[in-house]
Amino acid sequence: DAGYATGHFGKWHVGPVKKDSPTNPGGMGFDEWLSHDNFFEMDPVLSRDGGPPQKFYGESSEILIDEAINYLEKKKQAGKPFFTVIWFGSPHEPYSGMETDLALYRDLPQKYRDVEVILTSNETGERIKRSQREVLIERYAEITAMDRSIGKLRNALKTLGLRDNTLLWYCGDNGTPPSGLTESRFRGFKGKVYENGIRVPGVIEWPNVIPKPRTSTVNTVTSDILPTLCALAGVQIPEIPLDGVDLVPLLTGEMTKRSEAIEFWSFRGSRFYKGPPKPYIDPKFQKGTTPLVKKMGGLFTRNFRNDHHPEIRELDFMGPRAILSDDFKLVIDGDKGTGVELFDLKKDIGEKNNLAEAHPDIVEQLSKQLRDWQGSVMNSLMGRDYK
Numbered sequence: 001d002a003g004y005a006t007g008h009f010g011k012w013h014v015g016p017v018k019k020d021s022p023t024n025p026g027g028m029g030f031d032e033w034l035s036h037d038n039f040f041e042m043d044p045v046l047s048r049d050g051g052p053p054q055k056f057y058g059e060s061s062e063i064l065i066d067e068a069i070n071y072l073e074k075k076k077q078a079g080k081p082f083f084t085v086i087w088f089g090s091p092h093e094p095y096s097g098m099e100t101d102l103a104l105y106r107d108l109p110q111k112y113r114d115v116e117v118i119l120t121s122n123e124t125g126e127r128i129k130r131s132q133r134e135v136l137i138e139r140y141a142e143i144t145a146m147d148r149s150i151g152k153l154r155n156a157l158k159t160l161g162l163r164d165n166t167l168l169w170y171c172g173d174n175g176t177p178p179s180g181l182t183e184s185r186f187r188g189f190k191g192k193v194y195e196n197g198i199r200v201p202g203v204i205e206w207p208n209v210i211p212k213p214r215t216s217t218v219n220t221v222t223s224d225i226l227p228t229l230c231a232l233a234g235v236q237i238p239e240i241p242l243d244g245v246d247l248v249p250l251l252t253g254e255m256t257k258r259s260e261a262i263e264f265w266s267f268r269g270s271r272f273y274k275g276p277p278k279p280y281i282d283p284k285f286q287k288g289t290t291p292l293v294k295k296m297g298g299l300f301t302r303n304f305r306n307d308h309h310p311e312i313r314e315l316d317f318m319g320p321r322a323i324l325s326d327d328f329k330l331v332i333d334g335d336k337g338t339g340v341e342l343f344d345l346k347k348d349i350g351e352k353n354n355l356a357e358a359h360p361d362i363v364e365q366l367s368k369q370l371r372d373w374q375g376s377v378m379n380s381l382m383g384r385d386y387k
Contacts, residue, residue: 002233005080007071008033009064010087011040015281015304018289019050022281023304026050030085034067037288038302040089041122042096045291053290059098060089061142061149069156076160083229086153090142093179094120094293097141104144105137112136117179125295132179139180154205164207167232171222172200187351193264193322193334194351209251218250219324221262240385241376257326261366263373265321277307309381316378323370328359330366342366 008025015023017035025033026049034048044060045053056063068086075082112133119135121128150170157163175197177190188194202220204210223244230237231246243263249255279286288301296302309316322331324345331341331351342356342363356363379385 002235003081004083004233005075005078006030006032006083006085007068008035008085008087009068009071010034010060011036011038011089012087013038015306016286016288016290017047017050021050021285023285023306024050032071034064036089036290037304038290038292039092039294040290041092041094041293042098044089047290059101059145059149061146062152064088065149065153069153072156072160072162076162083233088146088149090146091139091180092142093135093139093177094122095135095138095142096122097138098145101141101144102137105140108133108136108140112182119177119179120294122293125293125300132182135179136182166206167209168205169225170204171202173222174198175200185350188334191266193266193320193331195345195349198264198322204251206251214253216250216255218255218258219262219326220247220250220258223262241380261369261373262324263322263370264324265374265377266319267377268316268319273310275310277305278310280306280308308383309378312378312382317371317374321370321374323366323373325366328355328362328366330363330370332367332370340367 006029008030012025012033012035014028015021016037017024017033019026021027025035032049034046036044036046040046040060042059043055043057044063045055046063047053064086068084071084072082110133113131115132116129117132117135118127118129120126154163154168157166157168175186175188175190175192175195176184181189181196184196186194186196186199188196190197192198221244223242224247225244227237227242227244228247228251231248245258245260247255283303283305286304286306288299288303291300292302293300318333320331320333320335322329322334327344327346329343329345329351331338331343333339334341340356340363341351341354342359343351343353344355345351347353
């Protein structure tokens with residue numbers, strides 16, 4: 001609506017990317033896409049604008065960036081502003097890498113050799129045990145290729161004369177899995193609501209607005225991207241409940257505290273209900289077409305499900321959950337038997353000192369905020385916000 005060309009490149013993970021899927025990138029507003037239903041490794045198989053999957057030979061991050069640069073060049077020639085989304089497949093197990101990148105890490109400490117980790121086999125797609133040292137070599141090679149690709153994109157923006165007035169926003173989507181985790185000052189890992197599961201890198205480059213490098217201690221989350229980009233594009237935010245806040249004041253150096261808490265919840269889903277699920281979308285449109293190395297449900301592809309939630313029950317509010325304010329973080333059932341935990345992350349980033357007994361008033365306040373937010377999520381899940 002604001003006149004931007006829109007393109008998506010890489011991992012989609014919202015639904016199949018095939019042409020007849022109502023949840024493909026086109027169904028979500030993208031004019032063009034070169035995408036995969038889920039994640040991918042070397043020599044990825046991708047679909048262009050919903051067409052038949054096609055194998056691209058080479059390192060996947062470099063392939064995505066080359067395609068994205070071609071897209072940007074066309075939009076510049078057409079005099080069209082652009083919104084371009086690049087979701088890398090890296091780093092993600094099962095890991096792989098180019099030999100030149102793997103060679104950079106052959107001298108990793110031998111202490112990791114005797115540590116066994118569980119991950120997917122590139123050969124069988126099944127879960128196997130491997131030496132963490134070999135896994136780390138491959139993981140770091142993927143990160144190196146991704147880093148190099150981002151540098152290529154930045155150079156291309158400069159060459160095209162687009163760098164100064166292009167907002168380049170990089171962030172991770174979740175924490176490090178056990179297979180890639182060694183020493184860390186954070187607690188937990190991917191899938192947990194402790195810091196190693198939710199704290200990820202966030203880097204924004206926009207020379208016209210951020211002329212000098214700086215860091216911020218304000219907590220932000222990927223839910224902030226939508227209201228921020230709407231504000232920058234002059235588009236009104238949809239009048240439905242949304243998480244996230246407008247970060248434009250943060251970009252301009254005016255925001256020093258966050259106005260709203262950030263919540264996290266490992267929702268259990270509808271699997272505890274008896275009877276067949278009622279799908280929102282015909283299952284035939286939910287079948288994946290782009291192949292995976294990892295076997296899922298006995299298939300080398302990802303089939304998706306979007307089922308109606310039958311009713312809201314007290315059981316639905318269970319599961320690991322957390323709320324992060326400017327001063328404290330409340331964690332409920334973060335691990336088996338941990339119960340209620342309260343941390344002051346400014347003094348205890350490792351989440352070692354539980355302050356729940358010392359501050360029952362804060363626990364009560366944050367618990368209510370968290371429960372209210374869960375209720376809002378459940379209302380959305382039931383479709384009450386979208387009628």
